[in-house]
Amino acid sequence: MPDAPSSPRLWDISPLVAPDAPIFPGDAPYRLDWTARLSPGCPVNLSAITMSPHVGAHADAPLHYANGERAIADVPLDAYLGRCRVIHAVGAAPLITVAHLQHAAQDLPPRVLVRCCERADTVWSDHFTAFAPEAIAWLAARGVRLIGIDTPSVDPASSKSLDSHQQLLQLDLRVLENLVLDEVPPGDYELIALPLKLQGACASPVRAILRELP
Structure with a gap:
């Protein structure tokens, strides 16, 4: 019999969501509590979680950086898949x-993830790489509709004006933050990173996956 075709390779680009996951100071950390445990009188284990929607790999909603804008449940999903x-x-x-991106600019697909860390941080640090607003505008001008980064934010930790987030808002781009791209070679993939349909929320966790193209 001929060998069965191999499945496309997957890269899980999501960090572990855990109580010690790095978060912005003041954000609610991940916490898991048990509301029921498997026992003779109970047929299931049942847990409850509390956390900021910005813990781990996540998608920001426009509401995160502008009052009156869309919450994550109201954002179209097409940018997060493809x-x-x-x-x-x-x-x-x-x-x-822009200088860091130009070498890979030919025939850009609608989604771009940028690896800037040798290894994604596992503890909080204020000193992470962010996006220059003009780099976001440059990508948008080339048809990019979603950007992603392997640090906590597209803006520096100290920023109060959030210039890069405001550029996303102005250009109607989607964003993924806190990805893990340590093991991913440069090149083209299929992205699967759908946010949850959380009513009124400013962001959503995602299980971000890259799949090898045929």
């Missing part, structure tokens, strides 16, 4: 600029 390009810009700091 062909994407992983661009390596390891060592870019403090901002990803």
Whole structure:
């Protein structure tokens, strides 16, 4: 019999969501409590979780950075699913600029994830790489509709104006933050990173996956 075709390779680009996952100071950490435990009088284990929707890999909603804008349940899903390009810009700091992206600019797909960390942080640090607003505008001008990064935010931790988030709002781009791209070679993939339909929420956790293209 002929060999069965192999399944496309998957890369899980989501960090573990755990009580010690790094979060912005003031965010609610992940917490799990048991409301029922399997026993002679109970047929199931049942847990309850509390957490900021920005813990782990997540999708920001426009509501996160502008009052009156869409919550995550109201954001169209098409940007979070489809062909994407992983661009390596390891060592870019403090901002990803156009110069860090130009080498991979030919025939850009609608989704771009940028790896700027040698290894994704497992503890909180204020000193992470973010996006220069002009780099976001440059990507949007080339048809990009979603950007992603392997740090906590597209803006620096100290920013009060959130210029890169405001650029996302102005250009109607979607964003993924806190990805783990440590083991992902540069190139094109299928992205699967759908947010949950959380009513009124400013963001949603995602289980972000890259799938090998045929």
